[in-house]
Each structure stands twice: as structure tokens, then as C-alpha cells.
Amino acid sequence: MWETLAQAVINGLLIGGIYALVSIGVTLIFGVVKIVNFAQGEFVMIGMYISFFLATQFGIDPLVSLVVSMPVLFLAGVVIQHFLIRRVLGPNDMPQIFLTFALSLLLLNLSLMLFSANYRTVHTSYSDSAWHIGGLYIPVAKLIAFAVAMALSGLLWVFLRTTDLGRAMRAASQNRDVAMLMGINPNRVFAVAFGTALALAGAAGSLLMPFYSAYPFVGQVFVLMAFVAVVMGTLGNVMGALVASLMMGIAESLGIQFVGADSGLIVVFGLLLLTLAFRPSGLGARRGR
């Protein structure tokens, strides 16, 4: 019994690390640029395809291809922010949401045209291996993914706290008008935020590749959970998204284990609605507001 429980927690935590990379991106974009990016999952998909092609064409390990997928998606983020998102920024959030929605539809179908609907898998030496400790097991590929995800989140945290650009981003996310008065160039900050968020999505894609298959719709599997985590952890709150992602991973795993394999999402959504009923701004909100 305890073994089953412990294993369920481990499973949930490990996949929660991936959710975290996706949701931190969503929350960063929301915090700084104030839009909800429905296309975030598609950038995970692109990250996966980048790693897949580097692995099959050049034999590069998916974890190493992180150094390609992250910069490529960072640039993509800057470009998208500059040419698309910037043009619909304003008080009305509906065009923004549906612009990112249309972008998601575009990327999905473009990749369907280019790569077909087939599943693509990369087999690495560690793909299917696991460490067995007592009755428990820890899959190596997922552990690596989790560790890198946590490291990247930590780096982001340090970046936001210690660099001028990071501080500018935090300032913009807390109060945009004041930030602009202080002489922060919003377009530059927005572009960096969008780029960083997409780079994280790309990292998630590369980290997934050793143990998950790439296909055009893969992003949608992950993005739903990321949205739940982002809302639970309070929009714009990076640490909140991180903690909520890990919690959601565990909640899903426990739900499958103890409620029913078709109930993981019911548990997750139930927790979300319950949280919102009592804390309408999520768990990461500062008390008093």
C-alpha cells in the first residue's frame, strides 16, 4: 500500500516537472504581456520535432539538442511578439486570445502538412531504463527531465531577481504604467518575456523526446494541465505556477491510482474549481487582494 502510494507520488512529481516548464511559460507571458497564450502547447510540439530531427539526422541526443531548441524558440517568440502579438495589445483581451488560438491552429496544421500525423520516437540508451530502489522505480529519462526542468526554473528565478532585464520584467508584470514611467522599454521587455516563455516550451519538448512520441497534436495533451496549474498558482506568479504544476501532477497520479484511471482529470479540475471557489485569484495570490 505504502509502496503504491509512494510510487504514485513519484510518478506525479516527475511528470509535474514537465507541466511546470509549460505553465511557467504561460504565466510569464501573462504576467508581463498580459495575454493568455493558447498556442503554448504547439511550441512544445515544435521543440519535440527539432529534437527529433536533430536526433535522426545528426544523431544528437535529445537532451543535448536543448541548446538548439531553446534559442530557436526564443527567436520565434521575439518574432511572434513583434509582428503579431504587439499589434493586438490593448484593453480588450478577446482578439488577443483568439489570435493565439488561430496561431495554434496554424502551427498544428502546418506541422500536419510538413511532418504528417505519424508518431516519431527517439530511442536513447536511457529511454526505457529505470532505477529500482526497493519496490520503487524511477525512470531515468523522466528523472533527467525533471532535474533539468527544475534547474531551468531556478535559473529563470535568479534571472528575474538579479538582472536588470529580469527586474524590468517583474516591474512590468506588477504595474505596467509605473514601469513605463520608470523608463522601461515595454516592447523590449515583452519580446524577451515571450521569447523566454517559448524557449521554456522548447526545452519541455526536448526533455520529453527521450520518453514521449512527437506528433502534431502532442502539445494539446500538455497545455490543458498547464493552464490549470497557471490558474491555481495565480496568473503571473512564476513560483505559484511551479508549485501548482507539481501539485497537479501528483493530484492526477493519485486520482488515477485511487479514484479511477478515467478520473485523473476529474480530480484535477475538481481541485481547480474548489480552489477558485475559496481563493478566486489562485493559491499564489498575495493575501489581502
Add this chain to the structure above:
Amino acid sequence: MTGDRKPPAINNAAPNQASRTKLNRRKFLAKTGGVLAAGAFGAVPLRGWAADAINIGALYPTTGSMAQIGTGCVAAAKLAVDMVNEAGGIKSLGGAKLNLIVSDVQSDTTVTRTETDRLITGNKLSAIHGCYASALTLIASEVCERAHVPIITGSSSDQLNKGRSYTFTPFARASQFAKAQLQMAKLVSEQAKVAVIFENTAFGTSTSNGLKELAPGEGVEIVMFEPYSAGFTDASPLINKVKASGANTLFSLSYLNDLILIVRTVKQVGLDIAINGGSGGFVMPDFYKNVGKAAEGLQGVAHWNHDVNEDAQKVNAEFRKRTGEFAFEYAGGLVAQTFMLADALERAASADPKKVREALSTLDVSSGYAAMAPGGKVKFGPDGKNVYGRPVGVQWQNADLASIFPKEDARAPLMKT
């Protein structure tokens, strides 16, 4: 219907070869009238021989979450039509050629409704085949029923055989798959303790119902019976549960992506369990490509397999030439279905859909491409079900799918694992 495609991720695989062919054969008449360019919807075949050609509609999802199998089906449908035409077309109609009219139903129910209508009303169709996915086929067949156009389908849902007279299902039904799986479990272990996990979709639930009903009669003990949400991010929680159930055999009724994760996770956990992957994703070439050696020796069931007879092997060789993959169950089944239609057209000596239906209902073949199916014979009962239809048990052996069960359909010995 527009919008992003988020049906429950039903994940299938199909060969790469999409419908990368010539442009559509439709011309758009510019009529006035209405608030729209209403006339733009009249679809007319443009070929020179169009007047004599017999139009066959093909409804498959080539976009959306069901695109993999859908694109493979389209490739097979084209191959089948070419085969019929190269063999001289329909002789009783002066060698009329079959003209395939393909439509993408986008893995979407509304689009399926619309496209079925569009094909039927925009073209003089003699028959339709499609859509492989149960939910889509149910809708398409209802439309066909009311429009009096026969539809022939490889979909296994038992619901298709209820109260219809224009729907024909030449292959094994979901309930028959269940029985075959249970009997195969006993090939591996006399005391099979089975964990059944099935995706919470029409495909998963209909087959699992059969398993639950038939297990006591077949002397198989089911120790775990669990639906799961299709399209998960991680199979570990589910496999953790299977491990705790103490089962020695795992039945997984899943489409491709989930099944890949399930099999890989079982291997990671180091669980010693016999796996029967059912039909759906398991019998696709993509399954082996993604799972690799871990697939060797795993069992499944199919409504068609490329080694059932010599004709099937010929079709397989041709399909492989065109797409680079072996002919999977829906692909091969589709070729057989097209030849069944050709046989019916031949006997009806008419392209009128009602007469084609009549002829299909009296179809009785035991040789040739039309009969290349497990059982080797096709004859439809009053419910549109092939009275000889049965599934074939298969096993992955040396990167190929070999028929191993039942005895009369076995083409290779069971590989012990």
C-alpha cells in the same frame, strides 16, 4: 465546423503517404442567389470519362486527431480503385471505371455530417465507404441510410448493425474481438489473470463490454477492469495500478500513442506480464517503429491481416511499394471492400445506389480479392453483418505482424516469449 480540434485524442497511426495526388476534380459553378455564393457547392467530376464513371465516395479523417489511420485509408482506397480499373472496370456497365471521390472529415462530427451530405448530393454516388472511426461512421451511416446510399465500413462498432439496411460491415464486430482475445490469453497461460485497461471511448468501451461478458464462459479471470482517459501524458500511474492488481496478462484496448507509452512503461517498470494490445493502434506499422524490439512477441487482434492469403500478400506488396509500409488492417480491408462493391456493381449492372444495395445484400463470395478476409467468405446477413466474419489473432514477429490464431487462420507458429 472550424476551430481547433480537441476531440479526445484518439491516436492512430498510418503510413506516411498522404493524399498527395492531383488536385480535386471539382469545378465551382459561379451562380448567384442567396446571401452566399450558393452555387459554389455543386461538385462535378471533370474527367473526360466522367459520364460513364461510377462514383464511389470515400470519407476519411486526414486532418485532426484521427488523421494517421485516415491518411492510410485514403492511400488504400486509391490503390483499390486502381486495381479494379486496371482489371477492366465494371464489365456489365461497359467497362466503366470507378471514380474515387475523397473527402476529409477532419476527425469532426459536424464535418462528417456535412461532408457525407455534400458527397451524396453533389455527385451521383453509387456507394460510400468510410470512416473507420466508430463515432464518425455512425453519423455517416445515418446520413447514408436516409439518403438511400449504401455504405460499407471496416468500423467494428456493434451499433452499426442495429436497425439499418444500407450499412454493410464485412469484418469482425467488437464483440467478436473480445472473444478472440480471451481465447488467446489461454495460449500463454492456462490460468490467465487478466487486467483489462481500456480507453474511455466508443472503441474501448464497446470491446471491453464484450470482454467482461464473455470472460466467465471462456474460463478467464479478470482481476482488473479499468477505463482510462484517452490521450494521457504519462502511463506510469496506470501501470502502477496494473502491477498492484497481480495480473499475469494485460489487455490494453488503446490507440497508438497511449499503447506506445503503456508498453514502454511496462518495460521500464520491469513488469513480467503478457500483453495483448487488441486492435486499433497495435496492428499499425507505426507501433513497431515507435516501440522497437519491445514489441516482439506481443499479441493482438485484427479484422484483416496481410498474410491471410495470397491475394492479401499481393495487395500488401503493392501497398508497400506505394507507401513503404505493410498494409494494415483498415488498408487491406478497404481493398477487399472495394472489390465487394465492384462485385455488387457487376451483378446490379447499374450505378443506381438502391440497386447496388440490393446486390450487396445478396453478395456471396468465397474467392478473389473481395473474399480476402479472415474466414475467407463474405455474405451479409439481414443486419448487414458478414455472417462469416471473424477476427484474426496476430503477433509481432521479427518486425512483422503474423497471424497466429485461430488455427485455421494461423500462418505462423506462436512465438514463445
Add this chain to the structure above:
Amino acid sequence: MQTSGKMKWLWLAIGAVVMLALPQLVTSSFAIDIFIRILLFSFIGVAWNLMGGYAKQLSLGHAAYFGLGAYTSTIMQVNYGISPWIGMVAGGVVAMLASLPIGWLCFRLRGPYFTIATIATAQVLMLIFLKFRDFAWGAEGTTIPNLGSAPLMMQFEEKSSYYYVVLGLLAVGLWITHRIEESWMGYYLVAIGEDEDAAEAVGVNAPKIKRDIYMISAFLTALAGTFYTQYIYFIDPATAFSFNVSIEAALVSIVGGIGTLWGPVIGTVLLETTSALLQSWLGSSVGGIQLTVYSLILMAVILWRPTGLIGFASDVYHRTLRRKPARA
């Protein structure tokens, strides 16, 4: 639009005659099918627009009511033989009642929180209908019994009859919207949409107004659910609670122009026509190309007219027909 009273009635009368005559003039049953789709999604858009457009509450969970309506009438029909006409209204009532707790929860939330909570409610309902299989056929769904021609059971052999049913629904939806626009409720809604706190400060009972409009919106959306199921002859949780329905409802309104009477209709005409034409042109070529083109068009429209096409339509109308500046 500032059309004078008489002109307005004239245009309306012409429009009505054209719409009524359309199925008689157009023989292609496929064209009628497209019209039905346009009318249906216009109607869903109109229902959504009450909530999302006037009060600016971006709900992406209207599939919840669509599905509840569809399931209520189908269960009544298949299990008890009750006519879908009755079931349609019953489904509307069920949706209205369901909107109370859902609204209670969601209206505490603002902005994206509200949106995501609405998505979650629709998803939870879908998962529940999937999980409890004895209750309503589970994932397998069911087909609608084929009764041939049975107008009392909402089954018609002629496609044009379906057209008239959904045309009637759209007319009702537009009429209700128009009445609300002209009532105090309409002003309150717009005030809430502009600035909810300010509206409350001047004495608008925002929670009550939002609750009421949400009930109306849910009721209408549920009617569409019943019609849809009867029209495609099939129901399962994935179809009835499809995220597509929620997205489409909002999308047509946003493209057409939110918070306007005709916005959803204009948006639907554009989007459905585009999608139908792309499907006929490209649907049998490379997989995915038609939706790629569609999404490019969608992006272009949003970038070009973030506030919807209705402003553009009215500009053109005034420029060409009236030859006077559209805006003061």
C-alpha cells in the same frame, strides 16, 4: 446602425422574405446544409454574445449548456419516447438551472480566471458523462432512432424543414437580443462590460444582471444542442461537450463584432463560408492545408479588424449606400 425606423423595417422584411425563400431557390441540398450550419452557429453565437459580447464575460464553456440540452432531449426521446420539441425546452430549463451553480462559482472570478473556470466546467461535465456509462450510453453514445418523416418528433425528410427550424431559432435569439438591447438590462449589461466596479458603484446590481443574462444565454445554447443532435442523428460526450462548440460560439462573435445584434451572424457567414469553400477546394488534397489556410485568414481578420467586421460592414454600407460619414 442608425437606420431610420421605416428603412429598418423594410430591410428586415426583405431579409425575412429572402431567408424564407432561400431553400426554394437553391436546389443543392449541400448548399442548404451549409446554410443550416451558418444559421445554427449564428444562433449559438447570438446566445453566447448576450454573455460574452454585451457583458464581456469571456466564457469558453458554453459547450456545457449545449451538451446538457442535447443530452436532456435525447434521453427523454430515446428512453421515454418524448418528442424532442418538448425535450428541447426541457433541456433549456435544465441548462438554466445548471447555470446557477456554475455562474455562482465562475462570476466570483475575473478575466482569465473566469474563462478557464468555464472551460473546466464544460470539461468536467464531459468527463462525468464519459465516466457514468449506465446513465447515458457513456463514450459509445447513441444514434437517434430513424423515424422517417415525423415532424412531431423533429424528424424531416426534406432538408429545408431543418433549415426553417433553425431559422426560427435564430429569429427568436435575435429578437430576444434586440429586446434586451433596448431594455434597461441592455444598458446595465454594457455598463458591466465597460467597467464592472464602476457599474456597481452607480447602483447596478451586477451579480443579479449577470446571473439573469447567463440563464438566458444557457437556455438558448441548450436549444441549439437539441437541434444539433437531431440534425446529425448522433450524440456522444465528445460531440455534445466539444470544446469546438465553445470556441466557435465565441469566435464567430469576435470576428463579427461582439456586443452587436448582427455581429455573430456576420462572423458566422464569413467563417463558415470560408471553411466550407476551403474544404471543397482543398479537402481532398494534402491533409491539413485547408485548416492552415483557414487559420491564416482568421489571423488576418483579427489583426486587421480586432473589434470585428461589423464596424467595417457598417462603414461600407454608409459609404456606398448613404454616402455619409459612418461615424460622428
